[in-house]
Amino acid sequence: MSAHPTLASVIRSEWIKFRSVRSSILGVAITFVLTIGIGAIITASIRTHWTSHPEAHIGFDPVTTSLGGTLFAQFAVGVIGALIVTSEYSTGSIRATLAATPRRVEVALAKLAVLVVSLVLVSEAAVLITFLMGQAIYSGVVPTASLSNSSVLRAVLFGGLYLTLLGVVGMALGWLLRQSAACISVFTSLILVLPIVTFLLPSSWQNAISRFEPSTLGQSMESVSPPAHAFSAGTALLVLSLYAVVLMVAAVTVLTRRDA
Amino acid sequence: MIAIEHLTKRYRKTVAVDDLDLVIQPGVVTGFLGPNGSGKSTTMRVIMGLDRPTRGRATVNGRTYHDLRDPLREVGALLEAKAINPGRSARNHLRALAASNKIPFSRVDEVLEFVGLTSVATKRVGTFSLGMGQRLGIAAALLGDPGILLFDEPVNGLDPEGIRWIRDLFRSLALEGRTVFVSSHLMSEMAVTADQIIVIGKGHLITQGSVGDLTAAAKGSVVVRGNDRERLERVLSAGGATVEVANDDALRVGGLTAEAVGQLAFDHGVVLFELTPERASLEEVYMALTSGSVEYGSGAS
Numbered sequence: 001m002s003a004h005p006t007l008a009s010v011i012r013s014e015w016i017k018f019r020s021v022r023s024s025i026l027g028v029a030i031t032f033v034l035t036i037g038i039g040a041i042i043t044a045s046i047r048t049h050w051t052s053h054p055e056a057h058i059g060f061d062p063v064t065t066s067l068g069g070t071l072f073a074q075f076a077v078g079v080i081g082a083l084i085v086t087s088e089y090s091t092g093s094i095r096a097t098l099a100a101t102p103r104r105v106e107v108a109l110a111k112l113a114v115l116v117v118s119l120v121l122v123s124e125a126a127v128l129i130t131f132l133m134g135q136a137i138y139s140g141v142v143p144t145a146s147l148s149n150s151s152v153l154r155a156v157l158f159g160g161l162y163l164t165l166l167g168v169v170g171m172a173l174g175w176l177l178r179q180s181a182a183c184i185s186v187f188t189s190l191i192l193v194l195p196i197v198t199f200l201l202p203s204s205w206q207n208a209i210s211r212f213e214p215s216t217l218g219q220s221m222e223s224v225s226p227p228a229h230a231f232s233a234g235t236a237l238l239v240l241s242l243y244a245v246v247l248m249v250a251a252v253t254v255l256t257r258r259d260a
Numbered sequence: 261m262i263a264i265e266h267l268t269k270r271y272r273k274t275v276a277v278d279d280l281d282l283v284i285q286p287g288v289v290t291g292f293l294g295p296n297g298s299g300k301s302t303t304m305r306v307i308m309g310l311d312r313p314t315r316g317r318a319t320v321n322g323r324t325y326h327d328l329r330d331p332l333r334e335v336g337a338l339l340e341a342k343a344i345n346p347g348r349s350a351r352n353h354l355r356a357l358a359a360s361n362k363i364p365f366s367r368v369d370e371v372l373e374f375v376g377l378t379s380v381a382t383k384r385v386g387t388f389s390l391g392m393g394q395r396l397g398i399a400a401a402l403l404g405d406p407g408i409l410l411f412d413e414p415v416n417g418l419d420p421e422g423i424r425w426i427r428d429l430f431r432s433l434a435l436e437g438r439t440v441f442v443s444s445h446l447m448s449e450m451a452v453t454a455d456q457i458i459v460i461g462k463g464h465l466i467t468q469g470s471v472g473d474l475t476a477a478a479k480g481s482v483v484v485r486g487n488d489r490e491r492l493e494r495v496l497s498a499g500g501a502t503v504e505v506a507n508d509d510a511l512r513v514g515g516l517t518a519e520a521v522g523q524l525a526f527d528h529g530v531v532l533f534e535l536t537p538e539r540a541s542l543e544e545v546y547m548a549l550t551s552g553s554v555e556y557g558s559g560a561s
Contacts, residue, residue, distance in 0.1 A: 009362050099339075102325055259305075
């Protein structure tokens, strides 16, 4: 029997771990509920106030608004990614994991594969459902968008990729920081605090810097036409992917160098 | 076989293990003894490839852990009790480990049965007692049917029945020709469990040998009681012995054999009522050996 642990068997191991704890199941459920639930609240509220607020009609984007729940779900995916790693450090099971698979790069890649596949499926399903639901809520009163329009389809699908990539950022922070609380603080700072800090800068600086912030990249990715001073959707996806890759490379470097 | 060659491990400024050389042979239970903080766990973590040595190396079956093709099939370890996600069931914990090394799931149920956890296999590990957690850790160590087994303080948290069970387990694993390496800070435990003993302190090797060798090497003492304690004390001291007063008018004599003590007493006309050679217990040998290397001594000892 060939018993050499291949990446496939390590991925299988990580998949068993991922689906066998409540926190993953709960995290996935929360991602779903936040994306769709908040989307329903936002779209229903816009429909209610549509006729009484004509000033809101200018530049109205039925796609971005229906995907508003991702602003909340992004924290859930960050936590899912971080917990896959930090739960191993907090319980000490990382030693059993690394004893079973001493080639640590494979452990990192297997965890990444499990996370990315799970999040792509969950996030894409969530954004598609919330988009369709939002358009159904708008229909008859508010202008709607259709997936048959390629820019609309792109904005919706990129919404799922935005969530997935933020999950990867959370996982990389998990390897780098090893502690859940530290990861959540740093992650929240990147998403929420960074825009506030840039907002205090002179406007020319703001325009130059804010386009690089994860939240602005998300806005570009999830809208049909990007906001002012922001990157195009494609560039935004590339930049965010680059962040995820750089952080994962740093994570793997730290993992292979440090004592477990 | 486990071989440790010139192993040094430094954490920032603390030297946990200092130029340690050891060979741990198959077919016997090897006890790894030392006070807390003496470097036992560090040595085991280096063997398992978890910590990187500062200098030197540790090999299992001639290869470093990192180079093992199927680690769980060659080395099984219990390093920490209950170092398992509390939300996962015992079976899923073992299945995840089995999957990574392509060990069939039927083996998971076998080892659960073997350690007596079959009835709680689907229960969350968080609900387990410390003893059950130890048994699950042992099940994980046995999962790949490895030829080398490491146990770091395995009796912690076990009840007397569990301690007996684990001693018998070590014995039978060694009889099957496996390498069994067990750490403990309790000599009394190792005296009844191990065949070979390695004692370390402050990261240095203090001594190693069979249980018999170690007690034999220890200097015994002679308890002697006679009709004139003062004179007996004087002549024994003059004869080069160390003498201390034990209870009940008896003297404890070091550095002389029982024969020599009897002869001296006879030569000086002391009538003896008692002449008892005493061999130091393994516990006393251990205390004497490690007294200089206890990291956080109580001061009184």
